[in-house]
Amino acid sequence: xxxxxxxxxxxxxxxxxxxxxxxxxxxxxxxxxxxxxxxxxxxxxxxxxxxxxxxxxxxxxxxxxxxxxxxxxxxxxxxxxxxxxxxxxxxxxxxxxxxxxxxxxxxxxxxxxxxxxxxxxxxxxxxxxxxxxxxxxxxxxxxxxxxxxxxxxxxxxxxxxxxxxxxxxxxxxxxxxxxxxxxxxxxxxxxxxxxxxxxxxxxxxxxxxxxxxxxxxxxxxxxxxxxxxxxxxxxxxxxxxxxxxxxxxxxxxxxxxxxxxxxxxxxxxxxxxxxxxxxxxxxxxxxxxxxxxxxxxxxxxxxxxxxxxxxxxxxxxxxxxxx
Amino acid sequence: xxxxxxxxxxxxxxxxxxxxxxxxxxxxxxxxxxxxxxxxxxxxxxxxxxxxxxxxxxxxxxxxxxxxxxxxxxxxxxxxxxxxxxxxxxxxxxxxxxxxxxxxxxxxxxxxxxxxxxxxxxxxxxxxxxxxxxxxxxxxxxxxxxxxxxxxxxxxxxxxxxxxxxxxxxxxxxxxxxxxxxxxxxxxxxxxxxxxxxxxxxxxxxxxxxxxxxxxxxxxxxxxxxxxxxxxxxxxxxxx
Numbered sequence: 001x002x003x004x005x006x007x008x009x010x011x012x013x014x015x016x017x018x019x020x021x022x023x024x025x026x027x028x029x030x031x032x033x034x035x036x037x038x039x040x041x042x043x044x045x046x047x048x049x050x051x052x053x054x055x056x057x058x059x060x061x062x063x064x065x066x067x068x069x070x071x072x073x074x075x076x077x078x079x080x081x082x083x084x085x086x087x088x089x090x091x092x093x094x095x096x097x098x099x100x101x102x103x104x105x106x107x108x109x110x111x112x113x114x115x116x117x118x119x120x121x122x123x124x125x126x127x128x129x130x131x132x133x134x135x136x137x138x139x140x141x142x143x144x145x146x147x148x149x150x151x152x153x154x155x156x157x158x159x160x161x162x163x164x165x166x167x168x169x170x171x172x173x174x175x176x177x178x179x180x181x182x183x184x185x186x187x188x189x190x191x192x193x194x195x196x197x198x199x200x201x202x203x204x205x206x207x208x209x210x211x212x213x214x215x216x217x218x219x220x221x222x223x224x225x226x227x228x229x230x231x232x233x234x235x236x237x238x239x240x241x242x243x244x245x246x247x248x249x250x251x252x253x254x255x256x257x258x259x260x261x262x263x264x265x266x267x268x269x270x271x272x273x274x275x276x277x278x279x280x281x282x283x284x285x286x287x288x289x290x291x292x293x294x295x296x297x298x299x300x301x302x303x304x305x306x307x308x309x310x311x312x313x314x315x316x317x318x319x320x321x322x323x
Numbered sequence: 324x325x326x327x328x329x330x331x332x333x334x335x336x337x338x339x340x341x342x343x344x345x346x347x348x349x350x351x352x353x354x355x356x357x358x359x360x361x362x363x364x365x366x367x368x369x370x371x372x373x374x375x376x377x378x379x380x381x382x383x384x385x386x387x388x389x390x391x392x393x394x395x396x397x398x399x400x401x402x403x404x405x406x407x408x409x410x411x412x413x414x415x416x417x418x419x420x421x422x423x424x425x426x427x428x429x430x431x432x433x434x435x436x437x438x439x440x441x442x443x444x445x446x447x448x449x450x451x452x453x454x455x456x457x458x459x460x461x462x463x464x465x466x467x468x469x470x471x472x473x474x475x476x477x478x479x480x481x482x483x484x485x486x487x488x489x490x491x492x493x494x495x496x497x498x499x500x501x502x503x504x505x506x507x508x509x510x511x512x513x514x515x516x517x518x519x520x521x522x523x524x525x526x527x528x529x530x531x532x533x534x535x536x537x538x539x540x541x542x543x544x545x546x547x548x549x550x551x552x553x554x555x556x557x558x559x560x561x562x563x
Binding site for chain 2: 321
């Protein structure tokens with residue numbers, strides 16, 4: 001990006017390479033960042049912003065009444081990617097943050113968020129991120145969020161993201177959320193209201209292992225004429241972990257809604273799926289699908305006939321499933 | 324190369340134990356061996372016993388002189404035995420390229436992976452990044468299944484009814500694939516098939532019926548008898 005596009009840099013001394021190894025690794029895992037991003041960004045580490053840049057099109061401002069930031073994306077913006085990752089490396093930290101995105105009319109933007117926790121202690125580290133998206137008419141948003149935890153202690157890594165989406169007329173939002181590994185407890189809440197012609201596409205991927213538990217809860221109000229939502233969750237539950245999927249689609253107008261939960265259950269894990277669809281209009285077309293099961297034996301056999309061991313075949317199938 | 328000595332296989336069914344294969348003695352040398360016979364005769368079970376998906380109840384299986392009876396599926400695959408499923412398996416998220424890469428056992432660039440797809444008559448560019456899932460037709464899946472076996476490049480491969488579940492147009496191009504394979508192969512290929520056109524490219528034919536080898540020999544020895552047997556006896560009666 002050209003230098004003149006940088007509107008302001010709040011912390012000019014910030015250098016990603018100066019971050020301690022742990023933090024740098026986390027940023028790479030959750031946001032693919034190995035260098036200072038070109039364009040707008042806000043990097044939050046252990047409860048404070050350690051680096052920020054705004055551009056002509058994207059302004060990031062600290063909230064005055066509560067922790068967090070407001071992100072303003074100018075109408076008509078194109079080709080911008082905004083990074084807002086959060087990392088926690090101090091044990092026992094409880095981090096609560098509110099981020100509000102104001103996406104101007106006809107803007108096209110990609111937002112890369114995510115949270116990485118490194119916890120070697122025996123106390124709980126926790127990040128509760130509350131994100132609100134106010135998406136203007138004809139705007140196009142791609143939101144990518146990755147959650148990841150690591151550390152050698154018994155302390156749990158907890159992440160409870162809440163995402164509230166208001167989609168304006170004929171706007172489009174794609175959410176791609178992934179919980180890679182190491183998150184002991186998560187309660188994901190997503191709420192969305194769609195205006196006329198608005199489209200929402202959600203793709204969620206979750207893997208739990210050990211004694212982890214994950215709950216994911218979607219409620220989508222299809223208010224607008226011609227609005228549509230597609231909520232797809234793919235998950236793998238291993239060891240003694242537990243997962244629960246709730247999806248509630250409400251068709252309040254002429255609309256299309258589809259929710260799908262597809263889960264692989266392994267070992268002693270437990271997965272529940274509770275899809276709900278409500279047609280409040282005769283013009284609403286709503287579908288839900290849910291499938292939970294172990295890895296198909298024939299899939300393992302096919303990969304084993306190609307020379308993989310059963311364990312390698314299992315990993316290959318899971319990698320593909322969550323790709 | 325591949326030798327089955329007195330191989331039997333029984334399976335548990337709702338009606339108790341059923342003998343599927345009974346004292347099979349079989350040898351497959353270099354070239355094309357086509358295994359044919361009536362439905363339910365045990366042909367697919369034979370393929371699964373060879374590839375390790377089924378364990379024989381008794382008897383021994385030798386591959387290049389080594390007793391492989393107790394080797395599992397992976398070990399047999401690594402020993403150089405390949406198997407093409409009658410019903411190709413579908414995956415969520417695994418692409419054609421992923422599968423071919425696993426089959427070849429090494430890192431492949433796109434053009435190398437594409438060679439195997441071109442060999443089975445698929446326009447590689449259109450398929451390489453597609454998921455091996457229900458969006459592909461039966462004929463497409465079948466050809467991808469064969470491509471994975473080609474990518475393994477082993478000395479022995481058994482194909483279980485490659486013609487099953489595909490349309491006539493796909494079948495014609497599939498025959499071409501096998502004819503080409505017939506010309507190029509240096510190892511042994513076993514095809515389980517009912518199709519006359521596949522029988523015609525056989526070096527050897529084995530007829531399995533009721534779980535037993537009914538007859539085996541060269542194509543010239545077996546094929547004429549098979550064609551005769553296929554005439555409906557009742558119609559013969561009317562004509563005479």
